[in-house]
Amino acid sequence: MKRPVIIALDFPTAEQALTFLDQFPAALHVTVKIGMELFYAAGPAIVKAVQDRGHAVFLDLKLHDIPNTVEAGMRVIGQLGVTYTTVHAAGGHVMLAAAKRGLVAGAASQGLPAPKLLAITQLTSTNQTILNEDQQIAGTVQQSVVHYADLAKRSGCDGVICSAQEVAAIHSAVGSDFLGITPGIRPASAQADDQQRVMTPVAAAKAGSNGLVVGRPITRASAPVNAYQQIVQEWSGQ
Ligand SMILES: O=C(O)c1cc(=O)[nH]c(=O)n1[C@@H]1O[C@H](COP(=O)(O)O)[C@@H](O)[C@H]1O
DSSP, X not given: XXXXXXXXXXXXXXXXXXXXHTTSOGGGOOEEEEOHHHHHHHTXXXXXXXXXXXXXXXXXXXXXXXXXXXXXXXXXXXXXXXXEEXXXXXXXXXXXXXXXXXXXXXXXXTTOOOOEEEEEOSOTTOOHHIIIIISOOOSOHHHHHHHHHHHHXXXXXXXXXXXXXXXXXXXXXXXXXXXXXXXXXXXXXXXXXXXXXXXXXXXXHHXXXXXXXXXXXXXXXXXXXXXXXXXHHHHHTO
C-alpha cells in the first residue's frame, strides 16, 4: 500500500502477537509496527516471523543515545530487512546523521535497501502543558514539531512521526516529499485513551498524512480485520 495503514502490534508475547496477526490473510500484505514491548519480549525472531508471513515491518525502537551508540544500533537494525524505523529528533543533528549512516551501512552489508528513517518529533501524547512545563520548550507544539521536521530533513531522515494535526504545516515548511507518518488516529466513535493530539482517518487523509499508525482501535476491536478494513476504506477513499 503506497500510503499504508500500519497496525501497531503492541502485545507482550510473540504468541499473542502472531495469534492476532494470523487473522489477517497474507494476501493483505499489511505493515505492522513492532515496538519496544514486543521487541523486548521476542527480539529479532518476531521480525522474521512477521516477514515470513508476507507482511512488512516497521521496527519502532525510538533510539536516543550518544551518536556512536545510535549508529551501532542502527547498523544492526539495518540488517533486519524492515521497511521503517525510528529515532528521536531531540537527540540532535549529529545523532540523527549517525543514525542514518548506521542504517545505510547495515542494510548495504546485507544487500538490502535501507529502511526509511523516521524521526519522532513531539509524541502524540504530548500537549501544550507538557511541552512548556515538563520539557521547558517555549512556543506551540506545532512550532516544535515543524522545527524537528526541518532538523530531521537536514540530517538525512526520510520523514517524521507526528500528529496528523501538524502534517500540512510540515509539508509546507520542508516539502511534500518528506514523510509525515501519523499515530494518534481515532475513528470518530473511538476513545482517545492516552493520546492528546488525535485525528480521524478521513481528516488525516485530507491533511496529507503519508501513513497512519493505528493500535488499539484495531487490536482491541471485536473484529480486528473488519476494523482495519474500515479504516483503510475511510483513509483511501479520500
Ligand atoms: O512512534 C510511534 O509509533 C508513536 C509515536 C507517537 O507520537 N505516538 C504514538 O502513539 N506512537 C505509537 O503509535 C501507536 C499508537 O497506538 P494506539 O494509541 O493504540 O492507536 C503506539 O504503538 C505508540 O507507541
